[in-house]
Amino acid sequence: DVKVTQSSRYLVKRTGEKVFLECVQDMDHENMFWYRQDPGLGLRLIYFSYDVKMKEKGDIPEGYSVSREKKERFSLILESASTNQTSMYLCASSILFYEQYFGPGTRLTVT
């Protein structure tokens, strides 16, 4: 079974803090993704990576950056957290077009 783990289930941070969200997958997948999920807006792609050190912007990259130093690990960084970044963050990995494996999510609250 593919396992995608995320470092925290719940996180509370203050405005202006630098925030790191970590994601690890155990299936040697090339592709990894970061989404945010908001009511009424669904899942929106922030960044994805198709190889180590390779990344591409998704639909809403503003205010975020990513790091992929090792194949199994993909980090999402909020350089200076703002209240409009309060959301559920989901990491996923894949090897096939039609199947992405998701982690359990991190619910981030920025106060």
Next chain:
Amino acid sequence: QKEVEQDPGPLSVPEGAIVSLNCTYSNSAFQYFMWYRQYSRKGPELLMYTYSSGNKEDGRFTAQVDKSSKYISLFIRDSQPSDSATYLCAMTSSGTYKYIFGTGTRLKVLA
């Protein structure tokens, strides 16, 4: 207009009912059509995918794609309380891992 439209529900049905969940889309380049199920406080998991048009059946679940109408459906037969979840449609075209997700339909199956 959103690229993918999905009725958010909630949809409440009695146990044993046939459930129909639907999405419409506007981009004729989409070729892969997926249905994900998301239980409360969990990440989405792939239920079924269809490539191009047609039907696909897996146990109690049937996915249908009508490309001429830009309309996809997921049918659940003999629905069970354990089917209570949010169902997300997703689609993408060949050569890209960027999905467009629907906002999800919340389904509640009453025992």
